Each structure stands twice: as C-alpha cells, then as structure tokens.
Amino acid sequence: MDETRSSCELSGEGTLTAGSSRVLRFQPGFRWEGVPATEYKQAADHWRGVTRVSLVGGGGEATRFHLRYFEIAPGGFSSYECHRHEHAVVVLRGAGQVRLGATDHAIGFGDTVYVAPNESHQFRNLSESEPLGFLCVVDAERDAPVPLSEKDQSERLCPH
Amino acid sequence: MDETRSSCELSGEGTLTAGSSRVLRFQPGFRWEGVPATEYKQAADHWRGVTRVSLVGGGGEATRFHLRYFEIAPGGFSSYECHRHEHAVVVLRGAGQVRLGATDHAIGFGDTVYVAPNESHQFRNLSESEPLGFLCVVDAERDAPVPLSEKDQSERLCPH
Numbered sequence: 001m002d003e004t005r006s007s008c009e010l011s012g013e014g015t016l017t018a019g020s021s022r023v024l025r026f027q028p029g030f031r032w033e034g035v036p037a038t039e040y041k042q043a044a045d046h047w048r049g050v051t052r053v054s055l056v057g058g059g060g061e062a063t064r065f066h067l068r069y070f071e072i073a074p075g076g077f078s079s080y081e082c083h084r085h086e087h088a089v090v091v092l093r094g095a096g097q098v099r100l101g102a103t104d105h106a107i108g109f110g111d112t113v114y115v116a117p118n119e120s121h122q123f124r125n126l127s128e129s130e131p132l133g134f135l136c137v138v139d140a141e142r143d144a145p146v147p148l149s150e151k152d153q154s155e156r157l158c159p160h
Numbered sequence: 161m162d163e164t165r166s167s168c169e170l171s172g173e174g175t176l177t178a179g180s181s182r183v184l185r186f187q188p189g190f191r192w193e194g195v196p197a198t199e200y201k202q203a204a205d206h207w208r209g210v211t212r213v214s215l216v217g218g219g220g221e222a223t224r225f226h227l228r229y230f231e232i233a234p235g236g237f238s239s240y241e242c243h244r245h246e247h248a249v250v251v252l253r254g255a256g257q258v259r260l261g262a263t264d265h266a267i268g269f270g271d272t273v274y275v276a277p278n279e280s281h282q283f284r285n286l287s288e289s290e291p292l293g294f295l296c297v298v299d300a301e302r303d304a305p306v307p308l309s310e311k312d313q314s315e316r317l318c319p320h
Contacts, residue, residue: 026270
C-alpha cells in the first residue's frame with residue numbers, strides 16, 4: 001500500500017484493535033469513540049484542511065478494502081490527482097463539489113461517487129461554515145496517487 | 161461469489177453502468193437515482209423485510225469490494241448467520257440492534273460495525289415505524305453465509 005497523500009489517502013493508518021467484532025460508536029461532531037482522527041490543519045501544496053478517520057481495515061483485519069471517513073474543512077480541498085485504483089465515496093456531512101474528469105458535480109448527503117481508474121478527481125468544500133464529510137472505500141492494495149501538474153490541471157486529464 | 165441470502169448478501173447484484181466515473185444521486189426515502197432497489201416483501205425462514213441497493217461493485221468495476229445499502233423494515237431482521245468473510249457496516253437511517261456473538265448492541269446513525277470472521281451476527285429493526293438502513297461493505301470474493309441452526313442460535317455460536 002502506498003502512503004502518498006491523496007484525496008482519500010493520507011499517511012499512517014489508524015490503530016484500531018484488530019481481530020474481534022466491534023461497534024464503533026458515532027459521536028457528535030462526526031467522530032467515533034476511541035478512534036483517532038488525524039488532523040491536517042496546515043495547508044500544503046496539494047490539499048488543505050483534510051482530516052482522516054480509519055474505521056475498518058489497515059489495523060489487522062483481513063478485508064481486501066479499507067473504510068475511512070474523510071472530512072474537508074470549510075474552504076478546503078483534497079489533492080487534485082490521478083491513480084489506477086477506484087474510489088467509492090458516500091457523503092455523510094455537509095455539501096461540496098467533486099471534480100471528475102471534465103465535469104464538476106455538486107454533492108450532498110447520501111450522494112455516492114464512483115471514481116473510475118485514471119480519472120482525475122478532487123473533492124472541494126465550498127462552504128464557509130460546515131465541514132464536508134464522506135466515507136471513502138478503497139482496495140487495501142492500491143497504487144500511489146499522482147498529483148496533476150499545472151498543465152494537466154488545466155486540461156483536467158491524467159498524465160499518459 | 162456466493163448468492164445465498166444473508167445479512168448483507170441477497171441474490172442478484174445491481175445493474176449499474178460500469179467503467180465510468182459517476183455520481184449516484186441520493187433521493188428522499190433513501191434510494192439512489194437510477195439504481196434499482198431489490199425489495200423482499202415476503203417473510204422467509206431466515207430474514208424478513210430486507211431491501212438491498214447495490215451502489216459500487218458487481219457491475220463491472222474492478223474493485224475488490226462491493227458497497228451496498230441495506231434496509232430492514234420495521235420489525236424485520238436479517239439472517240442470523242455465520243461466514244468467514246468480514247462485514248463493515250455504517251448505519252445511515254433509523255436505529256436497531258446488532259447481535260454479535262454473545263452480545264446485543266444498540267445501533268444508530270453513524271455507528272460502525274465490524275463483524276469479524278466466523279462471528280455469529282444478525283441485524284434487527286426493533287422500531288414499529290422507521291426503517292433501519294445501513295451501508296455494508298464486503299470483499300467481492302467471499303464465502304457463503306451459513307444460517308445458524310436452532311441449537312447454534314441458542315448458544316449464539318457459529319458451527320465448528
């Protein structure tokens with residue numbers, strides 16, 4: 001598994017107890033009892049205001065997928081990137097926008113995004129007040145995301 | 161993939177267009193635009209009142225997981241069963257109960273359930289009015305669920 005920062009992929013998996021069944025309790029503020037949230041409060045070149053919570057996978061489970069919750073702060077955005085692995089995203093909190101190839105789509109609660117292999121994509125929170133939160137499922141084994149160059153960003157295409 | 165009816169597994173996958181990125185629009189009533197919901201209105205021996213919506217996977221995507229939304233009608237329940245493959249469940253609608261091995265847990269919005277391999281489990285909607293709806297992620301390749309015998313149900317154990 002690659003650890004490059006990504007829309008749905010930030011370094012370091014969670015530290016849940018593996019091996020036994022469990023119920024992770026939802027808490028106010030969209031966090032889960034006993035589950036660490038990795039905060040990224042500083043802006044970076046490629047992403048800003050992204051928090052990750054690892055819910056299932058990467059902690060010793062045998063699943064061939066990882067289930068994570070991501071949250072993008074007001075005005076924040078994920079890396080604008082490409083990769084071969086697919087994303088399955090379900091919005092739980094707030095609203096925002098996903099850029100998928102040549103098209104921008106508004107997204108809100110329950111909207112479900114499938115990002116196909118090698119489709120350029122970025123999640124953006126256009127709100128000034130409310131976080132944009134979503135579940136994101138990916139294969140446990142996956143390739144490294146590649147941030148789009150400025151030229152590729154203007155053409156909204158993945159590098160060939 | 162086995163097609164035996166299960167907590168998180170009912171026969172016949174959805175018919176989404178594969179291969180291209182997409183946004184599946186959430187609609188009132190917890191359905192998704194253009195995505196069929198498979199209704200099971202008749203009671204059966206092992207489950208009652210279960211509806212399934214296939215969101216990602218099983219329609220030509222390359223993901224090693226399937227993402228589905230399940231809904232259990234008021235008074236309904238999923239199969240009380242065992243299998244080797246794991247479940248990752250996030251509650252989106254209503255409230256209910258999950259039996260995990262020897263323990264019953266109340267569940268509501270956002271609560272996240274990990275069902276370990278060979279853990280007996282059943283989801284139950286104790287409400288008289290509101291559906292219990294949850295996302296369920298499983299490996300695309302998985303073993304067949306086995307319903308618990310009456311003896312195993314009383315002991316809440318998977319058969320050895």
